Amino acid sequence: MRFTVRAATKDDCKEISRMIKELAVYEKMSDQVKISHEELERDGFCQNPFFECLVAEVPEEQKSTEGFTVVGYALYFYTYSTWKGRAVYLEDLYVMPEFRGNGIGTGLLCKVAEVGKKKQCVRLQLSVLDWNTPTRDFYAAKGGQDLTVTEGWHAIRFDGQSLDSLVHEAPTD
Numbered sequence: 001m002r003f004t005v006r007a008a009t010k011d012d013c014k015e016i017s018r019m020i021k022e023l024a025v026y027e028k029m030s031d032q033v034k035i036s037h038e039e040l041e042r043d044g045f046c047q048n049p050f051f052e053c054l055v056a057e058v059p060e061e062q063k064s065t066e067g068f069t070v071v072g073y074a075l076y077f078y079t080y081s082t083w084k085g086r087a088v089y090l091e092d093l094y095v096m097p098e099f100r101g102n103g104i105g106t107g108l109l110c111k112v113a114e115v116g117k118k119k120q121c122v123r124l125q126l127s128v129l130d131w132n133t134p135t136r137d138f139y140a141a142k143g144g145q146d147l148t149v150t151e152g153w154h155a156i157r158f159d160g161q162s163l164d165s166l167v168h169e170a171p172t173d
Helices: 010-026 037-044 104-118 133-141 160-168
Strands: 004-007 052-057 070-081 085-095 123-126
Touching: 004 104, 010 037, 010 052, 010 070, 010 085, 052 104, 070 104, 085 104, 104 123
Parallel strands: 085 123
Antiparallel strands: 004 052, 052 070, 070 085
16 A cells, blocks of 8 residues: 655644544543644644644545545654653554554654654653553564563653642742
8 A cells, every 4th residue: 555654734633633533432532532623733833833743645546435545643742851861752643444554553653763863862652551452562563662561650640630739739939
């Protein structure tokens, strides 16, 4: 199958939003998606973007059954390790189900790694749900290490009331 991987543009945000919703359905968390394509446009295509994104596109003659030519995306941003230095964090890697198994996911992953290396990142990090064995196996086959198993790291999140509580406890200026 022919496909290209390219940097997303502001015009791709509706397609990215569509695929974010598809990914959320797959991950059994569709009720948690609150972001709009307008927010993606604002946050990813401003003077200091919060994220970068790549899209996978197939030629018109290979479009999806619904008529889509943008069939995958990888959304990522940069972080920093006080032990190692620059890092890239892959928030989402998604390929529409009918296009899986054609190297598109590998193409997106490898391109994110390439972008990170060009920016002198020393590692690529991501999270995978514990029940998502096919995806965990995919990353393991590419050399990804499961840090929960090897180092015991756990993901921690503050949001909603817990985030608000931290804000209210912040020292005053």
